[in-house]
Amino acid sequence: MNNWYLHDGLVFRNGRLLKEDILILKGRIAAFGSEAARMRRECSVPIRDYDAGSCVVSHGFIDLHVHLREPGFESKETIETGTKAAAAGGFTTVYAMPNTEPPLDSVERLFELKERIRQSAFVGVEPIAAVTKGRAGGEISDLAGLVHHGVRLFSDDGDPVESGIIKGVMEQLASINGVLVNHLEEKSLLRSGLFWDAVPPESEYIMLERDLTLVAETNCRYHAAHLSCARSVELIGKAKQEGLPVTAEVTPHHLTLTKDDIAFPEGNYQMKPPLRTEADRLALIEGLRTGVIDAVATDHAPHGREKDGVIYPDSPFGVTGLETAFPVLYSNLVLTGRLQLERLLAALTTGPGKVAGQSGELKIGEVGDIVVLDLECRRTVEADKFFSRGTNSPYIGQKFRGWPVLTLVNGVAKYSAGRPDPKHSKEAH
Numbered sequence: 001m002n003n004w005y006l007h008d009g010l011v012f013r014n015g016r017l018l019k020e021d022i023l024i025l026k027g028r029i030a031a032f033g034s035e036a037a038r039m040r041r042e043c044s045v046p047i048r049d050y051d052a053g054s055c056v057v058s059h060g061f062i063d064l065h066v067h068l069r070e071p072g073f074e075s076k077e078t079i080e081t082g083t084k085a086a087a088a089g090g091f092t093t094v095y096a097m098p099n100t101e102p103p104l105d106s107v108e109r110l111f112e113l114k115e116r117i118r119q120s121a122f123v124g125v126e127p128i129a130a131v132t133k134g135r136a137g138g139e140i141s142d143l144a145g146l147v148h149h150g151v152r153l154f155s156d157d158g159d160p161v162e163s164g165i166i167k168g169v170m171e172q173l174a175s176i177n178g179v180l181v182n183h184l185e186e187k188s189l190l191r192s193g194l195f196w197d198a199v200p201p202e203s204e205y206i207m208l209e210r211d212l213t214l215v216a217e218t219n220c221r222y223h224a225a226h227l228s229c230a231r232s233v234e235l236i237g238k239a240k241q242e243g244l245p246v247t248a249e250v251t252p253h254h255l256t257l258t259k260d261d262i263a264f265p266e267g268n269y270q271m272k273p274p275l276r277t278e279a280d281r282l283a284l285i286e287g288l289r290t291g292v293i294d295a296v297a298t299d300h301a302p303h304g305r306e307k308d309g310v311i312y313p314d315s316p317f318g319v320t321g322l323e324t325a326f327p328v329l330y331s332n333l334v335l336t337g338r339l340q341l342e343r344l345l346a347a348l349t350t351g352p353g354k355v356a357g358q359s360g361e362l363k364i365g366e367v368g369d370i371v372v373l374d375l376e377c378r379r380t381v382e383a384d385k386f387f388s389r390g391t392n393s394p395y396i397g398q399k400f401r402g403w404p405v406l407t408l409v410n411g412v413a414k415y416s417a418g419r420p421d422p423k424h425s426k427e428a429h
Contacts, residue, residue, distance in 0.1 A: 001048050002027040002368065002411030005040045009052025009372065012059070012345045013362040022057060023047075024368040027411030031364065050406065054376050058345050059362050060092025060123075060369035060407060061326070062352040064153070064181075064249055065225060065297035067318065068094075068125070070116060072101025077302040077389050082322070083122040085300070085388035087415035089322040090348075090371035090404035093124035094300075095356065097157040098135065105130040105141045107149055122414045123407075124369075126356065128153040128181065131169055137162045140169060147176045152357055153223070155181035158272075160207055170220035179221040179355065184208050184232070185272065194266075194315060196259045196274040201229035204273055208232050212239050215246060223355055224248040226299050228273035230283035237292040247355045249297040250284050252325045256332040257281070257394060267307030268394045271299070272317045285338055288347060295352040296344070298325050302390020320390035324381055326373060328395055330402035368411035377403040377417075 004024040010017045011032065022029065023036035025047075031039050040047065063086065069077035079096075086094050096113075098104040104113055104127050117125045129146045133139045135156045143154060154173065160183050161169055173180055189203040208224060212235060215222045224236060227250050236248045253271065258278050262269040269275060287293040301318025326348070333339040353360025362370075380399045383391035405417040 001046065001413070003045055003047040004050060004368065004408065004411060005036070005047050006050045006052045006057055006370070006372065009055045009057040011057045011362065012342065015342060015346060017056065017342060022362070022370070024370070024408070024411045027368050029362060029364050029366050029368055050372070052372055054374060055405065056341070056345070056373045056375060058371050058373065059349045059360055060371045060409065061090045061348040062356065062358060062360055063091050063094045063298050063300070063322065064223070064295055064352045064355060066094040066096055066300045066322065067099065067302065068096045069302065070100065075389070076304050079116055079120040079125065080122070081387060081389050082300070082302070083120070083125060085322040085386065086123045087407045087409070088387050088404065089325055090373065090407055091123060091322060092369035092371065092407060092409050093126060093358065095126045095128050095153060097128050097155065098130040099158045103130045103135045104128070105133045105135065107142060107145045110146060110149055110151065123409050127151060128155050128157070130154070131156045131161050131180070132165070135159060140165060140172070143169075143172050143178055144176050147178050153179045153181050155183065155225070157181070157183050157225070159183060160185055160187070163210070166211070167214050167218065170214050170218040174218050174220040177221070179223050181223045181225050182207070182211055183225055194270050194311065195262065196276050199272060199274050201231060201276060201280070204229055205231040205235060208235050212244065212246065215239070215244050216242070219245060221245045222247075226251050226254065226273060226297065227284060227287070227293060228254050228276055229280045233283045233287035233292055237287070240292065247294040248292070249295040249352070250288055250293045251297060251299045252321060252328050253319060253394060255281065255284055255288065256328055261394070265308055266311040267315050268319060268392050268396065270307070270311065270315060270317055271301065271319050285333065289339055289343060294347070295355060296325065296329065296347045297352065298322050300388070302388050303392045304389055305391055307392045318392070320386065320388050320393045322388060323386055324393060324395050324400070326404060327379070327400035327402045330375070331400040335401065368408050370406070370408040371404050372406040373402060374405045374417070375402045377401065377405065379403055
């Protein structure tokens with residue numbers, strides 16, 4: 001069934017929230033408002049009616065930074081489990097990082113990955129390709145060939161692009177309209193350890209300064225991954241004022257947690273970049289509020305139960321984030337008055353859409369990629385309820401408000417929390 005009539009909800013489009021209905025026919029948005037109601041009455045095809053009262057209806061979320069682990073690390077996550085988690089979190093498109101085994105560094109591997117996606121994915125998956133072959137930092141991948149076959153974003157995620165080749169990379173990407181997504185970490189500044197004291201903010205913003213200087217020289221489109229400190233926000237803001245083609249993202253955990261929140265099990269708070277100070281967190285929120293930061297991205301990095309106990313020296317970095325992103329941000333930022341709901345929704349839809357070359361907007365004729373958010377729904381985060389194989393979340397045991405209850409991809413339900421429709425108890429004809 002890909003015909004839907006979503007009624008009585010607050011619909012987010014054109015940057016505003018308006019109470020109106022949406023009609024989806026054959027998987028595409030057919031009408032809004034009174035026209036949707038009229039067409040619904042006159043339709044002779046089966047249509048699923050859905051009561052969206054007390055809910056917000058939005059374009060499905062777009063995540064620019066997800067680790068699906070497949071191929072190579074299927075014990076941590078698979079395309080199937082990761083995209084089921086995405087659907088449960090309201091995401092209809094995710095961009096998959098290439099730190100897999102083997103990494104996505106050639107057209108041949110792109111074809112292989114796309115076939116895996118075709119067979120297993122519950123939502124749209126767009127591959128991000130490796131900048132260098134094997135993500136080894138040396139020989140540059142076939143960037144032009146990958147762009148020709150639909151890749152837009154490039155990253156050696158987990159490792160920064162080396163100084164010796166980054167200008168050449170930027171020049172190539174500028175000529176083919178690719179986007180560089182760099183992992184901002186000057187490794188010479190790292191110290192032993194797993195948290196903020198081992199990965200100082202300088203390791204992030206010094207590399208960002210290097211990159212922005214080269215963006216000014218090459219005019220390469222550049223996207224700064226997972227900002228974590230105040231100085232980085234300042235640098236992105238200045239670059240935008242100068243008209244440079246730069247965008248940036250921030251994660252839910254950097255917007256809602258600091259180093260002072262780290263508790264047992266510590267592994268659930270261990271990520272790169274690390275949690276930093278309250279001043280950094282507030283600067284990130286302000287950057288998101290003002291549009292200096294374009295998008296929220298989860299950096300979903302599942303690791304299973306290997307991080308449940310006492311932390312150890314080789315504990316892997318990363319936290320699970322797809323299924324909790326909206327309720328965490330809605331509860332911590334919107335309900336506390338720090339961020340308008342419209343701005344949060346934009347940062348999950350049109351913001352990342354702009355970076356990736358997608359609409360991210362609800363429009364007549366567009367495919368029905370939709371999320372319905374129940375703003376009154378309250379739930380406690382439970383690891384054994386995750387669709388993801390990862391359980392390494394810093395929010396386990398906490399209660400949040402505002403959960404996705406329906407996710408449509410091309411008008412097909414990929415996740416449903418089973419809200420009944422009191423007006424229409426069954427499909428109508």
